[in-house]
Amino acid sequence: MAIVYEKSKGLTDAELHYCPGCHHGIIHKLVAESLVELGLLDEAIGVCPVGCSVFAFNYFSCDMQEAAHGRAPAVATGIKRTHPTQAVFTYQGDGDLASIGAAEIVHAAMRGEKFTTIFVNNAIYGMTGGQMAPTTLIGQRATTCQSGRTVEQAGMPIRMAELLSTLDGCVYAERVCVTDIANINKAKRAIKKAFEKQMNREGFTFIEVLSTCPTNWGMTPLKANAWLKENMAAYYPLGVIKDSSAEVK
Amino acid sequence: MQKELWKGNEAIAEAAIRAGCDCFFGYPITPQSEVPEYMSVHLPEHGGVFVQSESEVAAINMVYGAAASGMRAMTSSSSPGISLKQEGISYLVGSELPAVIVNCMRGGPGLGTIQPGQGDYYQATRGGGNGDYRTVVLSPSNVQEAVDFVQEAFDIADQYRNPVMVVCDGLIGQMMEPIEWHPVPKRDLPPKDWATTGRKGRDHHNIINSLYMDPEVCDQHNANLAKKYALMEQNELRWEEKECGDAEVVITAYGTPARIALTAIEALRAEGIKAGLFRPITLWPFPEKALHELAGKTHVKAFLDVEMSSMGQMIDDVRLAVEGQKPIRFLGHAGGVMPTVEEIIESVKKALKEVQ
Amino acid sequence: MKKEIIISGFGGQGGLAIGKNLAEAGMAEGLNVTWAPSYGPEMRGGTANCSVVLSDKPVGSPVFAHPTELIALNEPSLEKFEAGVQSGGTVFVNCDVVTDRVQRADLTAFYIPCSKIAEEVGNPKVSNMVMLGAYVAATKVLKPETIEKMIQEMFAGAKAKFIPLNIEAFRRGMACVQ
Numbered sequence: 001m002a003i004v005y006e007k008s009k010g011l012t013d014a015e016l017h018y019c020p021g022c023h024h025g026i027i028h029k030l031v032a033e034s035l036v037e038l039g040l041l042d043e044a045i046g047v048c049p050v051g052c053s054v055f056a057f058n059y060f061s062c063d064m065q066e067a068a069h070g071r072a073p074a075v076a077t078g079i080k081r082t083h084p085t086q087a088v089f090t091y092q093g094d095g096d097l098a099s100i101g102a103a104e105i106v107h108a109a110m111r112g113e114k115f116t117t118i119f120v121n122n123a124i125y126g127m128t129g130g131q132m133a134p135t136t137l138i139g140q141r142a143t144t145c146q147s148g149r150t151v152e153q154a155g156m157p158i159r160m161a162e163l164l165s166t167l168d169g170c171v172y173a174e175r176v177c178v179t180d181i182a183n184i185n186k187a188k189r190a191i192k193k194a195f196e197k198q199m200n201r202e203g204f205t206f207i208e209v210l211s212t213c214p215t216n217w218g219m220t221p222l223k224a225n226a227w228l229k230e231n232m233a234a235y236y237p238l239g240v241i242k243d244s245s246a247e248v249k
Numbered sequence: 250m251q252k253e254l255w256k257g258n259e260a261i262a263e264a265a266i267r268a269g270c271d272c273f274f275g276y277p278i279t280p281q282s283e284v285p286e287y288m289s290v291h292l293p294e295h296g297g298v299f300v301q302s303e304s305e306v307a308a309i310n311m312v313y314g315a316a317a318s319g320m321r322a323m324t325s326s327s328s329p330g331i332s333l334k335q336e337g338i339s340y341l342v343g344s345e346l347p348a349v350i351v352n353c354m355r356g357g358p359g360l361g362t363i364q365p366g367q368g369d370y371y372q373a374t375r376g377g378g379n380g381d382y383r384t385v386v387l388s389p390s391n392v393q394e395a396v397d398f399v400q401e402a403f404d405i406a407d408q409y410r411n412p413v414m415v416v417c418d419g420l421i422g423q424m425m426e427p428i429e430w431h432p433v434p435k436r437d438l439p440p441k442d443w444a445t446t447g448r449k450g451r452d453h454h455n456i457i458n459s460l461y462m463d464p465e466v467c468d469q470h471n472a473n474l475a476k477k478y479a480l481m482e483q484n485e486l487r488w489e490e491k492e493c494g495d496a497e498v499v500i501t502a503y504g505t506p507a508r509i510a511l512t513a514i515e516a517l518r519a520e521g522i523k524a525g526l527f528r529p530i531t532l533w534p535f536p537e538k539a540l541h542e543l544a545g546k547t548h549v550k551a552f553l554d555v556e557m558s559s560m561g562q563m564i565d566d567v568r569l570a571v572e573g574q575k576p577i578r579f580l581g582h583a584g585g586v587m588p589t590v591e592e593i594i595e596s597v598k599k600a601l602k603e604v605q
Numbered sequence: 606m607k608k609e610i611i612i613s614g615f616g617g618q619g620g621l622a623i624g625k626n627l628a629e630a631g632m633a634e635g636l637n638v639t640w641a642p643s644y645g646p647e648m649r650g651g652t653a654n655c656s657v658v659l660s661d662k663p664v665g666s667p668v669f670a671h672p673t674e675l676i677a678l679n680e681p682s683l684e685k686f687e688a689g690v691q692s693g694g695t696v697f698v699n700c701d702v703v704t705d706r707v708q709r710a711d712l713t714a715f716y717i718p719c720s721k722i723a724e725e726v727g728n729p730k731v732s733n734m735v736m737l738g739a740y741v742a743a744t745k746v747l748k749p750e751t752i753e754k755m756i757q758e759m760f761a762g763a764k765a766k767f768i769p770l771n772i773e774a775f776r777r778g779m780a781c782v783q
Contacts, residue, residue, distance in 0.1 A: 012454070043447040045318060057456045063445035065317045066458035068340050071310035074302065078314025078322065079445075081298045082272050086447050104310070107303035254629055254638070280644055363644070424667050425625065425640035427632045505667075512665030590666055 008032040010041050014058045021221025023211035024052060024120065026178045027187070028059055031091065031118055034192045035062060040087040040199070045079050047072040049101075051093035052126040070101025073108035076115045087195060088115040094135040095125045098160050102134075105164070112169025112203040116194045119160060122211040123232060130216030134158045137235055142216075157235060161208040165242035171203035173241040177210040177233065179225045190240075202244065210236055252427040257392045257417065258283035260428060261325070261351055261399050266291055267430070268400040270349070271320040272298040274311035276330060279363040280419035281353035284325040305330040309337025309350075316346040317457040319444030321403050325351035327419065328369050329360065332377070338412055339378025342474070343459025345443075347406030349399065350384075351415045353422035356557070356585040364585020365419035367504060370562035373416050374533040381471060383478045385485050386414045386532040390507045392426035394530075397433050404436040405485065409477050410443075416532060418557060420505045420587070487530035488539055492518065495548055496525025498597045501540070501567045502555040503529050506588055510555055513593035523548075524597050532563070540570035551600040552577040555593060559583035576604060606636075606661045608746055609669045611686050613654035614678025614699070619733030623676060624655040626737055630751045631659040639667035652681050659746060674744065676736060678719075680705055687712075697739055699732070715739055715782050722777045731774035738778020749779060 010032025018024045035041045044062035048054060050069035057064035067075040072090035080088040097105050097119050105117065124142055125131040132142040132149055135157050139148040149157075161173045172194055176187035187209060194205035210232050212224035219227060240246070255263070262284045265273070273292055275285040285301060292299045298315075302308035308324045315322040326334060331352045341348055352373065356366030369377075376382040385405055389395040395417055402413040445455045461467035492514055493499060500510045507528040517524040527543060529536050543549060552575055554564040561579045571577060578600040580588055610627065614620040624640050631638040642655045656672075658664045675690050676697045677683040683696070683703055690696060695713045701720035717739045723732035734756070741747050753772055760767045 042449055045445050045447055047314070054460060057458055061448075061454050063318075063447055063455045064457070065314065065445055066344070066456070066460055067313070068310060068336055071306065071313070071337070074307040074310035075314035075317075077300060077302075077307075078272070078274065078311035078316075078320075079318045081300060081311075082315045082320045083318055083446070103303055104307050107307065111300075252632055254625070254632055254640070419644075420641060420667065423642055423644050425628060426664075426667075427638060508664070509666040509668075511663075515665065587668060589670055591670070 008036055010036045010061055011059055012061045016059060017055060018052065019215045021212060021214040021224055022052070023122070023178050023209070026184060027118065027120055027209050027211065028056065030178070030184070030188045030191050031089070032060060034188065034195055035087065038192060038195055038199070040195060044087040044089065045083065047076045047079070047088070047090045049090070049092040049096035051096045053091055053093060053120065054127065056091050070096050070099070071104055072096065073101065073104040073113070073117065077108055077111070077113050080113055080115045084114070087198060089118060089195075090115065091118045092120070093126070094119070094121045094123065094133045098134040098158050105160070106167070109164045109167045109170040109204045109206070112171070114198055114201050114203060116198045116205045116207070118191065119206060119208045120211045121160070121208055121236065122213040123157070124213050124216050126213050126216055137231055159236060161206060161241040164204075164206050169204050170206060170242060171244040172197050173206040173208070175208040175210065175236055175238050175241060177228060177238060179228055197245070208236070210238070250429040250431055252429055254425050255392055255396070255428050256283060256423070256425045257395055258353065258422040259287045260392050260396045261415070261422070262287035263291070264396040264399040265323050265349065265403070266295050266297065268403040269321050270297060270323050270403065272300075272315045273323050274300050274302050274308040274315070275324050276302050276305050276308050276326065278327045278330045280355060280365075280422050281325050281327045281351070283422070284351065284353075305333035306336065309334040309341075312348045313337055313341055313344070313346060316341065316348045317344065317445050319441045319446050321407075323349040323351070325353065327353045327355045328357050328366065331369060331372070335372070335378035338384065339376070339380055339382065340459050341412045342376070342382040342384065343380065344457050345410040346412070346457065347403075347410055348412040349402045349406055349415065350412055351399065351417070354416060354418045356583050362585035363419070365505060365557060365587065366583060366585060367418055367506070367557035368562070368583060369416065370532060370556075370558065373414050374535070374566070382474065383481070383533055384412050384414050385409075385481050385534070386416055388416050388503045388530060388532050389421060390504050390528065392421065392424065393428045395421055396428050396430075400433045404438065407438045407441075408436055409481060411477060411481075418504045482534040485531055486534050486536050488536035489526070489528045489530060490539075490543070491526040491528070493525035493527060493543060495523050497523045497548060497550045498553055498600050499525050499527050499543060499549055500553045500555055500593065500597070501527050501529070501563065503532060503563065504557075506555045506557060509588055509590055510593055513590045513597065516590065517594055517597055522597065522601065529563070535566045535570070537566070537570040540567065541572060544571040544574040549575055550604040551575055553593070553596050553600050554579050555588050556581045557583065557587060576600070606659075606746065608659040608674065608744065609672045610657045610659070610674045610676065611654055611672040612657065612676040612678070613652060613682030613686060616653045618678045620653060620676070620678050621655050623733045623737055624657045626752070626755065627657050627659065627740070627747070630747045630755055633751050633755065634747060636661060637664045639664045641667040652679065654682065674740070676740065677703060678736070679703060683707070695743060697736060697743070699736065715743055717778060717781050719778070723774060726770060726774045726777060728770055731771055734771050734774035735778035735781075738775040739781050742779035743782045749775075
């Protein structure tokens with residue numbers, strides 16, 4: 001019998017703990033496939049965050065480190081500076097990266113650290129039970145803003161890809177989503193491109209993946225997908241936010 | 250051997266380079282900024298990596314990443330910055346990572362002062378971050394010891410897969426003293442086959458992690474760590490006794506106050522007063538048994554604990570060791586004021602009067 | 606033998622360097638030495654001082670309240686430290702900068718025109734070498750040859766042209782107290 005589909009060698013056989021309809025599984029798969037297809041799996045060192053993907057070290061089959069909350073970009077700096085020829089990535093959520101780890105990601109990007117950050121933005125704190133994140137949309141309900149986020153109380157949500165794009169050290173930033181086949185393919189291309197640019201030593205590369213959290217959003221997976229496209233993508237525009245090589249051309 | 254005059258902080262940095270430090274991550278703070286300054290110039294000359302981090306928090310996490318991928322990593326700071334590193338130190342211990350952390354202590358609390366202090370004793374010896382843990386804490390009282398201890402600290406860290414702290418006060422960092430670059434003891438160290446260096450053909454992936462969701466597994470992890478602490482207590486204890494053989498009053502002090510005490514002891518002995526010094530060199534493990542035995546000697550009448558701290562911190566360990574056998578007096582200043590020779594002499598005399 | 610010396614002046618006057626030179630020379634002669642600076646914002650423009658110990662025994666405290674000698678390069682330094690000098694001790698004053706006189710009768714005072722001599726020698730930067738010469742001649746704790754050898758080592762290679770200038774300044778300083 002011919003094999004028509006196989007799980008990526010970039011993933012272990014461990015069973016994922018993610019909720020039904022959560023996008024982390026798809027995003028893991030895309031990162032793993034990219035590492036394998038670029039021949040980087042045997043060289044790669046990944047750093048996982050604190051948040052829903054805290055156990056990602058069990059899922060990726062490359063060497064992995066677990067960082068303190070928000071500190072993955074500093075940890076990755078320590079790895080990449082001492083292993084400059086190897087592929088290094090951080091995999092972080094929005095609470096980890098855009099809130100408690102804001103300083104670390106901004107300065108890693110400023111220094112042009114040559115690693116890749118996969119930023120999974122689902123507009124909420126998932127693991128701790130649905131609290132407001134810096135990326136929570138205005139009006140969106142969370143357990144710490146039960147009537148919906150207001151500008152008065154929490155300000156406007158933060159657009160990390162745009163913010164980091166203002167730094168010269170960040171050479172590539174793209175926002176993608178994985179709600180359907182077309183977008184999954186786009187996301188895969190973006191992730192691969194980011195790793196390629198990293199290996200070309202161009203600078204810091206950043207992929208923001210809009211993601212759903214059906215459990216904490218209180219929606220079915222399908223409804224969550226629709227909500228993401230309608231609401232999140234409206235505030236967080238999809239596409240290439242910055243590509244220094246394109247600017248040069 | 251040729252003696253060379255070195256400033257404490259610069260000597261600490263040079264010692265680390267000679268010990269094979271691969272990378273240094275740090276942030277400026279007085280009175281330790283000469284360490285990153287020296288490293289920024291000289292570590293790259295030896296093929297090492299220097300990064301000035303955006304914060305102390307980032308620095309210790311850069312140390313984490315580098316140490317986890319098999320490097321000899323180091324950071325240094327002074328008290329307020331060391332507070333910021335506590336999260337990272339806890340994670341280093343939890344993930345069983347070797348690293349060297351230097352604290353060139355200044356007075357607190359808060360911004361306090363940039364002058365020398367010893368108010369971080371509890372933080373260093375009890376594990377300053379969350380969770381139950383210990384790190385070996387070496388406390389030099391001169392520049393030569395600082396140089397020797399920093400070099401040994403890398404080996405101790407690698408032997409136990411645990412961070413090691415070298416704790417000196419601001420004066421040791423700032424002062425110049427002649428030193429010799431004599432060889433320090435080297436240890437047989439286990440291979441770092443646990444490091445996340447990229448699989449490179451390895452049949453399994455390495456994971457560096459401090460998270461254990463199953464309480465029984467976490468309990469077992471802590472029990473395993475406790476076994477390492479027990480080994481450190483067994484193998485790494487260091488202290489020095491001076492003029493204790495017939496001493497009636499024993500001064501307990503570490504770092505700069507121990508030096509000041511020596512000058513006082515010389516003057517006291519010239520007056521016929523038998524004073525001695527018990528100086529813990531490892532603040533953790535604390536030389537409890539040796540101090541307990543000394544307290545039991547009939548010639549010892551009283552103790553005087555001298556610290557750059559307003560209420561005393563090490564004095565708690567001294568009390569635990571002395572176990573009420575003899576009275577303990579305290580002399581201390583915080584905020585950058587150092588105890589003087591005259592004050593120590595006066596306190597020793599008072600301590601002696603009380604027991605006569 | 607134990608010398609506890611405080612050297613104090615404005616930042617940039619070379620007081621810390623005089624202290625380092627004393628410690629280096631003491632080390633070269635096999636003495637135990639320490640050099641401890643005051644540090645902090647005052648080192649950038651304000652009054653800076655350092656404490657030096659030269660001793661034939663291991664050095665206990667590197668800092669002290671009662672120096673055997675005070676080298677005062679400016680008025681605030683003389684004001685601040687004169688009272689603490691050990692009875693029978695010595696005070697060296699750069700009298701080109703300091704117009705006050707040492708008040709205590711139990712101290713020996715030397716008034717050294719460091720700046721004037723340095724200018725005569727040809728470079729205001731060598732005024733600290735003048736003071737070093739005065740200290741060495743007055744205390745006899747270090748051999749002049751040790752200092753001169755140290756000057757030769759300090760200005761090795763391309764800086765060798767500064768050697769005669771520094772040695773002359775040092776000798777002129779010695780002559781001030783002889």
